[in-house]
Amino acid sequence: MPIDLPEGVYSGFSIYGDDVIVPGVSSLGEHWSSPRLKPVSKKLTNYTFMLQLEGECSFRINGIEEDLTNGSLLLISTGSIMERLDQKFSYNHSLWIGFSMRHALQDEPELLEAWEDFTYAKQQFMPKHKSLLKTIVNEHASPGRFSEKIASAAFQAFIYSIQELVHESPTVSAIPLELTQNPTVLLAIDLFEREYGDHWDLKKLAERLAVSESKLTKAFRTATGESPMASLWKIRLIKGYELLVSSSMNITQIAMLVGFQSSQSFATAFKRSFRATPRDVKTGNVQQVEPREFLKSHIVKDSIHSHV
Incomplete structure (x- = not known):
């Protein structure tokens, strides 16, 4: 595909090419x-x-x-x-x-x-x-x-x-609104998707993204209707649900892997969000759901992070 501006109308240092990652x-x-x-x-x-x-x-x-x-x-x-x-x-x-x-x-x-x-x-x-x-x-x-x-x-x-x-x-x-409203939110969600098992708090996240804590919180509230930490807990719970269904790890191993401090805190947050216990999902005692779709209309309460 032909290149539009460089080495013609414009010139200088640039990042460009016909292998750009965005279709079109x-x-x-x-x-x-x-x-x-x-x-x-x-x-x-x-x-x-x-x-x-x-x-x-x-x-x-x-x-x-x-x-x-x-x-x-x-x-x-x-x-x-x-x-x-x-x-x-x-x-x-x-x-x-x-x-x-x-x-x-x-x-x-x-x-x-x-x-x-x-x-x-x-x-x-x-x-x-x-x-x-x-x-x-x-x-x-x-x-x-x-x-x-x-x-x-x-x-x-x-x-x-x-x-x-x-x-x-x-x-x-x-x-989806959270992917378009603010690039800072976009980058934060990307970090959470890749590093959900790490220890995160608002201060660390703000420093990583080079923004103030207040600006970051406001951006998340505007874009997603929830706080940055609530978005993180939601991603952790989704990852936990997926591992319960697909992996041979036990509940404690999964809880620690996705960033919870104990299996008890994981179970408490999980039941509050999915209306079922991790054990029920692990053993197949309840009907499986698509976790992202299930939580799309459910805001994870900010208070959950006190159990993580």
Whole structure:
């Protein structure tokens, strides 16, 4: 799949390629570009979205000159001719992503139709645009076990956010709220899914994510309706349920593996959440449920952590 911006309209250090982990995304990157480049034009092969973080750049887009300054957002449609003009600053710092709108909205034909006559838009970006784009870039640069899931969810949230921005019509995303509302929540849930057996408290989690405890708690309350620790206990209980069904380990071993201090604290939290004891599930005395679906509409009470 062709690359959109680098080594043509833009140049400099970047993270990009045709092996981006998000389906439909052909290229993405972060640029520090030099002004000592000859003007060049390029026909874009996909929709391209760019945030100008520092410096100033001048472009001609389909014959119309545009200056991008700090905080500018530029969304350009496929097939547009973009020409880089003389640069006015010694360097420019930008974030960008090239993607297939047709692929991104393949399950939303009516939404896709709204973009058919779109050419380009220049506005001021909002913090969420930068946060979502940073999440995609970071997951691509340092992939982990859940990177594809995280980056794909962030990208879909990104698509809906620019739909609102360009067409000024609120769109309800089908993506789970906790995976789109705030990238910090997204990263925290990823940590919990990978390191659920570790000792976590609010202070340690906030330090790991480089945010304040109050900001982290507020983000979780807004996105999921529960506290960070309640989300962790829920994940631990889900992992415990899955191990009770699939493994030969005893209940005490499972309790310790998923992060509980004792089998008793595990059993107390488990029964409160699943309306059954770990032993009942282990021996098959109750009908099995899909634990994630079962707990989706059940908020694990914050008080559970006092038993963990």
